[in-house]
Amino acid sequence: MEILMLFGLFLVLMLIGIPIAFSLGIASLSYLMMEGIPLTIIPQRLYGGLDSFVLLCIPGFVLAGNLMNVGNITDHIVRFSNALVGHIRGGLGLANVGGSMIFGGISGTAAADAASIGSVMIPGMHKAGYDKPFAAAVTAASSTIGPIIPPSVPMIIAGSLSGVSVGRMFLAGAIPGLLLGVAMMITVYILAVKRNYPKQKRASVKEIIKEGRSAFWALLMTFIILYGIIGGLFTPTEASIVASLYAFVIGLFVYKGLNWSNLPKLLVDTVLTSASLMILVGMANLFGWILTSQQVPQMVAEHILSFSDNPLVVILIINLILLAVGTFMETIAALIILFPALLGVATGVGMDPVHFGLMAVLNLMIGLSTPPLGVCLFIVSGIGKLPMLSVARAIVPFLICNLTVLLLVAYIPALSLWLPNLLMGK
Template identity: 40%
Template sequence: MTFALGLLPAGLLIFGLPIFVVLLAASVIALAFFMNIPMNAVHQNLFGAISQNGLLAVPYFIFAGELMSRGTVSLRLVDFIRSIVGRMPGALGVTTVGTATVFGAISGSSAAAVASVGKVMHPAMQEDGYPKSFSAGMITSVSAIGIIIPPSIPMIVYGASSETSIPRLYAAGVLPGLLLAGVLALYIMIRARLGGFGSSNRASLGGILRAAGRAIWALGAPVIVLGGIYGGVFSPTEAAAVACFYAIIVTRYVFRELSWADILNCATTTVLFSAQILVIVAAAGLFSWVLTVNQIPQSMVAWVVSLDVSVWQFLLAVNIMLLIWGCFMDPLAAILLLTPVLIPIVDTLGIDKVHFGIVMTLNLAVGLFTPPFGINIFVAQSALGMRAADIYRGTLPFFAVFLALLALITFVPEISLFSMNLMMFDS
């Protein structure tokens, strides 16, 4: 059993097999050779894992993000935020942070933010004197805010895996996401002042109003989605469906940038991307069931209890583990694989599952821009036309900022829970 559930998955991962193949192979071999359970349990658990209402929001949010990421949405957001922060040192860098944050609230995708925001902001920052590596590292790393600010697809998957309220997770993600954006903006301002790059433009009320007029339809998406969820009008799944309808209206009839053929193309892309996610969800559901039947989580709980570790020691160990895992594995796969093992220990130690979900998401957000397999780095390499080594170098200072905020949010749970408690969710 140790071979099937431990050594085999590790070996298959080393050889570079897709994560769903790794999980499926390990589960099937465990059932076939080590467990006295009929093989029809395989398809029952595969389909059972994706038969959750909460997961319906995933393809909806992907589709809405695909629609809004095409055309001039990112450019409109850039113009609006730049009109507000025009007089700040490092205004273009601050604009990049603000745009990535708002774009994340529209699409829930970090990679989409890198591509869309990067193509607009990187050339502008080069003209403004920003070091090339620094600006590329900035775009690559700050776009990771997209999976922390709701609507976050990793939070949906974590909520479904851990049986945690998705509205609560969304509410808890607002303050850490905004705090992270604020600290990143502050660092960029200090770096720009010390480095003597990044000019300031005079802000004017007229300029802000004009830019707001151009961006108001783009800004409406997160307002409708998050306002609907927090106001109790929509469930997350219903809000995702409304976001799709809103995105079609805006991109097809208001901005008039997408044809029906373009919308169909977005739908095709959504189907393919959703299939990639859901096949991992299905395989991870089967693997989690096999672990549970063999009482692996219970054994882990007993082992941790026997060590007599404190909450802070456990959270420190989990942070280190997740930072390492995030370097090699997609956030969704890591959440699906690790959540069933960690949640029983979290419950035993009395850690709030919402707070733990935010810690887990932030950890894996860091993995999006760390070598060797950070997806944001590969997207930036393609979108910006730069060498991966130069992008790696540019992400280092932002990695330090993320780590500092990760430590603060991990060991001060009130930061994650404040906005959730303020909204008094009962769901």
């Protein structure tokens, strides 16, 4: 009964608009007081949730993403993508997806991708003759690719929770991320042909080379991060600092969108974003400790396995749970609360922890663009000044596309495991 009250209070607080970190904290505090558990456990669990060397890389990657965003990186990525595919029917939509794949691989967060790419592409696509809800839907759907293609903040969390190398988690997302991007491009093309969306003049080889050179420094950043981690040159935490220094130099001296006057605001935004994420991690750890102490993970595992011990059915149930949670709960909080319980179930039916971690993150990313509470939907509807309902209707074909890729990733382990096993050994 107490656990039901814990979940009930948490859901009520979240639905009335209380930030999820505080919803977790208030629900946990109420439970502890009702059970008579000493409140000294609160600072202990908050600190315990943050006391991880791997988590130190989150502020670094947030800073790197902000530096690249302010440094005009978005414009260069969009122009390069448009030069490659703009001549195809629906080319701006394809460029939108391509831009998200590149930018998302730098920022590692879906919200940053939706805001950055959306602010450029939604007005641009509408001006070129695309329906604004379609432009917003493409942006929201493709923004979820970012945390799948490395580097990725949710992958860092999943790696720390499972004890798996973050570098291995990063590699696991490469092929599914590319598959997701290609599937979305196919969806865009089919819709563009059906609706007769415009196409642009084919770019010359000279123009493609010019835009490729312009975007080269952005592409190089992802390579440096991955090669450094996989090659053992630096840890993920050190990689985040290298990425920030690299982004600072490129933004200030190459792209020249960054200057000393906008640096203080950028640093403050980074501190606020990082602090909010860390508070969320700490509160989720407290909430998760309560669930663990009451053996909720074991109960979840028993209920799932009592329904069926067939691996195919168990994987389907896990996906349905994660998809449902991802539609209303913030990704990091959902990972911390659900990951340990579901990881035990998944490994119990033979899933590799890396495969499960990638599948879990992909589920929760799809939730960010799923009505009615997907965060990325709110971002793009705000940028496009559109009612949520119109964006929700337009995103349905992309949700079908994403769910198809999710099923492939869930039931074909090689899509996640082949690359990390090849480069880092089994």
